[in-house]
Amino acid sequence: MDKSGLAPRRTALYLLDQITGEGRLMAEMVASGVLERLAPEERARAQGLVMDTLRGMERADRMLQKHLRKEPSLTVKNALRLGVIEICARREAGHGVVNSYVELISRNKRNAMLKGLVNAVLRKFTTDGPEAWDALRTPRMPKWLRDPLAEAWGAKPIAAMEEVQFAGAPLDLTPKGDAAALAERLGGELLPTGSVRLRDPGQVTALDGYETGDWWVQDAAAAVPAKILNAQSGEKVLDLCSAPGGKTLQMANVGAKVTALDISADRLKRVHENLERCGLKAKVVQGDALEHEGKYDAILLDAPCSATGTIRRHPDLPYAKDGSGFFSLIELQEVMLDRALTLLNPGGRLVYCTCSLLPDEGEVQIEELLARNPNVQVDTVAMDLPWVEDAWRSPEGGLRLRPDYWADRGGMDGFYVVCLRLNA
The missing domain is CATH 1.10.940.10 (NusB-like)
Known part of the structure; x- marks a missing residue:
């Protein structure tokens, strides 16, 4: 050294x-x-x-x-x-x-x-x-990103988000078993959603339970979509854009028959590694979501997006990107949503989510989908869970998670999540 x-x-x-x-x-x-x-x-x-x-x-x-x-x-x-x-x-x-x-x-x-x-x-x-x-004041996001976000959410919420982003992110774990027991064992905080939060974790691979696969790293907000989908034991479930595999592990952990699909063979290596470490099983497939065939009881689509909700963990994003590719991502999301619905069994449900703070990648996508597809409706029952806070609910029926929510706890990633049901 x-x-x-x-x-x-x-x-x-x-x-x-x-x-x-x-x-x-x-x-x-x-x-x-x-x-x-x-x-x-x-x-x-x-x-x-x-x-x-x-x-x-x-x-x-x-x-x-x-x-x-x-x-x-x-x-x-x-x-x-x-x-x-x-x-x-x-x-x-x-x-x-x-x-x-x-x-x-x-x-x-x-x-x-x-x-x-x-x-x-x-x-x-x-x-x-x-x-x-x-x-000096809290550092602000670059103007190319701050301006559209301030237009969407207002100056005060954006300033609150920047405070959380500047502070960095604690480490969240999704437990394979008893969440309360894991929190006590690791000296962490049990969050309302069931994730375990560690403030000063040190080396992740040295934490108790890593080698035995008792948990996996997953931001609390990123764990919400699979909780909303609520896969059941024996259900045939598709995880579109599955890498690095946190949501696949959540669904496999309850006994669902999960197909984990991703276009990137390199990223799927992480899915294999996480499944093996945690002793869970899923069918891992490398392929294009727009070409995939089959019928499923439930689908989770974590669509490619701007990732603007993850800046507290990935502060490189505003400086490595300039927003020029956002429009093509929004177009891709629309196509993937329509394609995913064709893979559902009648009466099946689809959770759509993006780790984005841009309404065009969340609320607007769903408003437009509902307008063009009368056979789809928001599953409000699936969204009505005891830990869902009123502030999270968006007008079209989805959930809007933001970095400034739970600010006193260290915040959360920005996410949009909605559960849709295909009429039988």
Whole structure:
């Protein structure tokens, strides 16, 4: 392990360059093996530093703005951002932080001549930087995303969501067995929906019950769609777009005959791994949802979407994307909804969900579906569960989950969920 701390910082700088410059997502890069050359604790440090920087990006940029006469190259700007986060937000010893980023830039042929700039700027934050950091407002989402969300939900709710996103996310687990017993065992909180929340979990694979498959990682909001579908033992159920498999595991756990379908063979490896670890069974199929054949008693469609509801866990998303692909996703959702209905047995039910905060990917999709298909109706009984809060209900009959709900508990992912029934 590199005791100087350069290795994780070098990796953090590379990751941040790839996210902000090349539009790559953190999960994609982790899966590619970028972090494999680091020791486990260095991997955690590099990832944590990047996540903290992305969450505090707007605040870091505001602090840097007054000290930069002109915009430096992206790599230099990202080195400065990382340095500001370490000094001001993480309260790391300024001398070591400054020296590390000066050294990293000096090794970069294209930017070596700017090592003096990095040194001069970062040193300005070593005395009163942390106090100046604390005085700034909560970082805001980039304008391209904030504007449409504020139009949908209002300025005050968006500010509340940003507070939750800036704080980061606790770890939620879906128990295979007794949720209350697992919460007590792990020292976690039993949420009203039945998920178990851990505030400071440490290494996930080292937690009690990981090796024995007693639980799987799944945000509390992401666990809601399968609870709404309420698959029964012996029912023939299709999980469309199933990877990484949390919802498949939920339905298999109650004895349903689950077919887990996903177009990505690589992502389906996670489904296989999770099923094996938890000792559960499902039929795993690699294929296109629009070409799948069969008839099912119940279907769960977690449609491809903007993922704008997951920013508290994935702060890279607003900086890796720019919203240009949203319209094609909305079109795909409509086609997949119509296709999924053709796979239902008469009287069957379909849960449609997206981890999005955009109404066009949730409420609007269902309003338009109901208008064009008189044989479909919202199953209001399925949506009427004791833990469903009134604030979650949307006018067309679905549930609108938002990051600022349960803010005092650490929030939840933004999700839209609705249960539909095909008339017999």
